[in-house]
Amino acid sequence: MARLSRRILPVVGASVVVALASLQPATATPPTVTSTTVSSSHSDNGRTCSPTRPPGSGWRLSWHDEFEGKALDRTKWNTVMDFPGRAGGHYHNENYGSYALEENIVLRHGRLHLITNDEPVVGDDPPGVYDYSEGFISSHDKFFQAYGYWQICARFPAGRGLWPAFWLVPQDRTWPPEFDVAEWFGGIDGMHQGIASGTWPDVRWDSHWTYDPAPTTGWHTYALLWEPGRAVFSIDGHVTATFEGSFVPDKPMYVVLNSGVWVNDDRGGPPDATTVFPNVFEVDYVRVYSRGDLPTGR
Template sequence: MMKLQFGIAALLVAASLTGTAQAADRHLPRASETTCTAGGQQRPAGMRLTWHDEFGGQALDRRFWSTVMDFPGRAGGHYHNTSYGSYAVDDNVVLSRGKLRLVTDNKPVTGTDPVGTYQYTEGFISSHDKFFQTYGYWEICAKFPAGKGLWPAFWLIPQDRSWPPEIDVAEWFGSIESMHSGLASGTWPDVRWDSHWATGLAPTTGWHRYGLRWQPGHITFTVDGVPTSTITGDQVPDKPMYVVLNSGTWANADRGGPPDATTRFPNSFDVDYVRVYSAK
């Protein structure tokens, strides 16, 4: 299920990002050194680690990740759709002090894929064609940014480029200070959403483990190992899916609206690790 791609081109791309990442990191608030790893790795019972990234390198590992979008509903390789106000740029994918920092900034950019001018930029990475798996336990250790209009997320999309399904493991809406987890299922345009909204999780003030236990006909979402919601039924997907992590901004008037003058830029969605397990 895992496909690793090595080569000189990948190494050159990684090297070219290093200097940019170091420069971008100087403009961000320093990330806390104490994260979910302080107590060591917490392996789920009866499962084995199948894929992970601890983000300990100087630049994004291109064997594991792409920065180009490749799923239905996107407007281009670097812009999701009109729900977003942000365009994905490689400069906003920063590795620093053993952490991934997906930056959102309010410097307008002229994009080429698709062509257009965008008010905000975001960081986006995807394991499409690099790693994908059916079922298992999927987890990140992360700290989310605070601010009106911010929309960082950890989600899964099918490797076969279909939509739906989509599993949103941890999707933070800064304007309404609420975390969404849920499943999109069915067929377009008759999409069914099984959603759960949680407040009071303090995702912007500390590091937490956001997890998904995915089994046949059954999904459980967890925060720091504690179940927060469950979905059961035939709508639970049974096909290989891959990881997406991105920062970004909300563009529409609903769900609290887009950023305003109170939103601090640049900001970052910080991730200490991604780990995926399967049954032994």
């Protein structure tokens, strides 16, 4: 793919023909993040969130990443999308304005940085011209599990149109279901946590919203306690929502982390002149626990 040397509106589609006055090759050097200060001092023995443990006893850590390396651990993560409804390996669907780039995935000071930028990109998977870029990683084929306790420590970017998220989708490549453990809409300072269930196109959404800029001003933990017929969402160990019933998913899922851009008019609308680019969705760790009495499906 290549970056445009001038700003244009996003155009998506395999049949698109775009006349470009000038193309510049995409660089492997990540953009400088000016909107977020990266601190070299950590708390909690190198961590940035107060430690929270799964509720109850009998839990063991089944998979995690502390992002302490110099580059993304490819034994744990993929950077190409592989779920129903995607338009290609690097672009989700028409709700997004962002194309996923490898260079937007950066590890620095023991943290994952998923960068969002507004330099237009000419993509090839699928072909098209995209106004924004994002960082995207998922654990499909690397790690998946049914049930358990799923948690990240993260700080979200502030700004209209920003749409970073921590979510789970099935390893068997069906949709729905989906868990949104921490889905941030910057234009409305809204954190969505919930479940998509049912059968396409009859999708059921069970949702909880928290409206507060706190996710952008500090580090917090976001977690899902997932048991048969029951899903409990929490922030910093405090329960925000509990859903119970047969609609709660029961199949193994994998982790998705990405820093997307929302382009629709609702939920705060697309980015505007007030949105600072580049910006970053920072993740200090992701940890998944299992419990002996819960099947994992692996």
